[in-house]
Amino acid sequence: MAVTWWASPAKLNLFLHITGRYEDGYHALQTVFQMLDYGDEIGVETSDTGEISLAQSISGVADHENLVYRAAKLLQTETRTTEGAKLHIHKRLPMGGGVGGGSSNAATTLCALNSMWRTALNQSELIELGQQLGADVPVFIHGRTTFAEGTGDKFTDITTPDTVFLVAHPNVHVSTQAIFTAADLPRKTPVISSQHYSFNATQNDCQEIVCKRHPEVAKLLQWLLQFAPSRMTGTGACVFSVFSDRISAEKTLKQLPSQWSGFIAQGVHTSPLLKQLKQYSI
Numbered sequence: 001m002a003v004t005w006w007a008s009p010a011k012l013n014l015f016l017h018i019t020g021r022y023e024d025g026y027h028a029l030q031t032v033f034q035m036l037d038y039g040d041e042i043g044v045e046t047s048d049t050g051e052i053s054l055a056q057s058i059s060g061v062a063d064h065e066n067l068v069y070r071a072a073k074l075l076q077t078e079t080r081t082t083e084g085a086k087l088h089i090h091k092r093l094p095m096g097g098g099v100g101g102g103s104s105n106a107a108t109t110l111c112a113l114n115s116m117w118r119t120a121l122n123q124s125e126l127i128e129l130g131q132q133l134g135a136d137v138p139v140f141i142h143g144r145t146t147f148a149e150g151t152g153d154k155f156t157d158i159t160t161p162d163t164v165f166l167v168a169h170p171n172v173h174v175s176t177q178a179i180f181t182a183a184d185l186p187r188k189t190p191v192i193s194s195q196h197y198s199f200n201a202t203q204n205d206c207q208e209i210v211c212k213r214h215p216e217v218a219k220l221l222q223w224l225l226q227f228a229p230s231r232m233t234g235t236g237a238c239v240f241s242v243f244s245d246r247i248s249a250e251k252t253l254k255q256l257p258s259q260w261s262g263f264i265a266q267g268v269h270t271s272p273l274l275k276q277l278k279q280y281s282i
């Protein structure tokens with residue numbers, strides 16, 4: 001059976017405000033999820049054996065914990081389909097870096113298999129399944145650059161300026177849970193309206209404590225700020241810089257000190273996955 005490849009794009013949090021905390025300990029957030037044209041790819045070979053397998057493992061992640069495998073199992077169980085699949089993962093995105101690779105892989109697997117297995121769940125049913133896999137899975141099923149609230153699950157789509165991003169990884173790992181349980185994390189940022197969003201009037205509330213705990217993130221941020229406005233995404237560790245043209249972004253990437261790595265991506269309104277799904281269903 002031939003492999004059909006599906007886009008699994010990255011996201012950036014252009015800002016991240018923590019506006020409160022729910023009783024279950026989760027934080028109320030406001031953020032803009034910016035979809036990028038760059039990411040991983042998930043290859044799907046369907047079969048009628050009912051078996052689900054990964055064609056290759058990801059280092060450090062047990063196969064049964066891999067979000068691609070878990071997403072496929074969840075859809076199969078929920079829809080009671082007798083179909084199976086062999087799933088390939090072409091990784092480009094740094095893991096646990098705040099660009100949402102794992103969540104995006106889960107979203108792509110759910111959406112791609114729902115099309116290829118013809119299980120016919122609608123978008124809100126897929127989002128409900130996605131929520132069970134992680135807080136950032138729903139936005140990748142939604143597939144548009146959007147202003148998000150709640151735990152990142154209430155969406156108001158917005159149009160952001162045409163931007164080329166340099167996304168850089170400081171090669172340190174930041175634990176999302178450790179940041180959200182930190183006593184000194186600001187948790188009372190006033191709520192803003194999606195209509196009044198601007199990059200310059202917002203911040204990432206996690207950035208200061210991540211920089212304190214992980215000096216390498218602070219160092220990378222300082223280095224990038226010489227060239228363009230820059231900010232951390234999510235709970236880190238990646239930092240992005242905002243450029244109006246690709247040539248300047250590429251020039252800066254070429255100068256990136258060798259202890260760090262990075263990639264260039266164009267901000268997009270509609271994710272490459274959503275575009276592909278529309279074409280597939282025509």
Ligand SMILES: C[C@@](CO)(OP(=O)(O)O)[C@H](O)COP(=O)(O)OP(=O)(O)OC[C@H]1O[C@@H](n2ccc(N)nc2=O)[C@H](O)[C@@H]1O
Nearest residue numbers: 013025026027098134135136151152176177180234235236
């Ligand atoms: C805050 C964001 C913004 O994009 O950070 P990044 O992961 O992208 O860096 C995400 O929503 C994160 O999503 P995700 O990484 O999937 O979080 P989960 O696995 O659901 O939660 C990890 C841990 O973070 C804490 N957590 C997460 C989200 C939230 N709104 N409040 C929290 O307090 C919880 O303690 C939870 O145990």
Ligand SMILES: Nc1ncnc2c1ncn2[C@@H]1O[C@H](COP(=O)(O)OP(=O)(O)O)[C@@H](O)[C@H]1O
Nearest residue numbers: 066067068095096097098099100101102103105
């Ligand atoms: N297919 C996958 N790709 C990436 N990470 C995965 C995958 N499956 C499980 N994980 C686990 O999920 C964690 C978070 O992944 P990721 O979405 O890349 O982080 P972030 O939300 O910080 O961008 C990883 O550190 C890894 O342990």
